[in-house]
Each structure stands twice: as structure tokens, then as C-alpha cells.
Amino acid sequence: xxxxxxxxxxxxxxxxxxxxxxxxxxxxxxxxxxxxxxxxxxxxxxxxxxxxxxxxxxxxxxxxxxxxxxxxxxxxxxxxxxxxxxxxxxxxxxxxxxxxxxxxxxxxxxxxxxxxxxxxxxxxxxxxxxxxxxxxxxxxxxxxxxxx
Numbered sequence: 109x110x111x112x113x114x115x116x117x118x119x120x121x122x123x124x125x126x127x128x129x130x131x132x133x134x135x136x137x138x139x140x141x142x143x144x145x146x147x148x149x150x151x152x153x154x155x156x157x158x159x160x161x162x163x164x165x166x167x168x169x170x171x172x173x174x175x176x177x178x179x180x181x182x183x184x185x186x187x188x189x190x191x192x193x194x195x196x197x198x199x200x201x202x203x204x205x206x207x208x209x210x211x212x213x214x215x216x217x218x219x220x221x222x223x224x225x226x227x228x229x230x231x232x233x234x235x236x237x238x239x240x241x242x243x244x245x246x247x248x249x250x251x252x253x254x255x256x
Contacts, residue, residue: 116171118168124194128195129150132148134147147161214238223236228248
């Protein structure tokens with residue numbers, strides 16, 4: 109499974125991939141890391157949980173082609189180019205998480221709640237842009253301070 113660009117995959121590459129992508133080291137019933145294998149989990153955005161195990165010691169012991177194909181496909185759920193980009197460059201694999209960009213004029217939730225708590229009707233809040241909402245909030249706080 110090695111290529112001219114990459115060495116034969118080994119346990120260190122597997123471990124580097126997991127730590128770079130921020131997989132969580134699984135703990136046993138005693139709260140200590142699992143001893144017979146280094147076991148990692150990754151919770152994906154859609155609530156699926158991936159789990160992979162690396163035999164100890166985590167060294168440069170290489171994987172056979174069939175074993176490595178199994179690890180990539182079933183445990184890590186990435187293709188070889190994505191794995192090597194992560195190991196070599198730190199580029200995280202695309203896990204298909206949804207992208208929901210916030211609208212340019214979106215109000216922060218804390219500001220919406222603060223205005224609501226100060227008695228501004230929701231219909232008025234939703235008509236405000238971020239700068240206007242912040243200005244109104246500052247004005248209402250100034251008035252409240254003057255009254256007390």
C-alpha cells in the first residue's frame with residue numbers, strides 16, 4: 109500500500125492521523141487508557157461514532173495491505189489521499205458536515221435576548237441590523253441607568 113510519495117503505512121501514521129483529527133483516547137472502566145490497544149473514538153457531526161484501535165507498541169510496524177484497507181474503510185472512514193494529507197500536512201478530512209453560513213445581518217442571540225429582556229417587541233428586534241440593535245441596546249441601558 110505504499111506509493112512513491114508515501115511510505116508503507118504503519119502504527120505511527122495511524123496514531124498521527126487520530127491525534128491530528130482530534131480523536132478521543134478511550135478510557136477503560138478504571139478511567140485509565142485501554143492497555144491492550146490504543147483505542148480512539150471520534151463523534152461525527154451526525155452522531156455516528158467511529159472507533160479505531162492501534163496495537164501496542166505504537167511504533168513503525170507496518171500494516172499489511174488488506175489490514176490497512178480495512179482500517180481506512182471501516183475504522184477511519186477516509187480514503188488514502190485524505191489520510192496522507194492529514195498525516196503530512198495536518199489537513200483534516202472532509203467529514204461532510206453541513207455548512208450553514210450565518211446571514212450577513214444576523215444578530216447575536218445574546219443581543220436578541222437582551223433587547224427582549226428590555227421590553228423590545230420581537231417584531232422590532234427582527235427588523236434591526238447588528239449595528240442598529242447594538243445602538244438600541246446601548247441607548248436602553250443608558251436610559252435605565254439614568255432612571256435608577
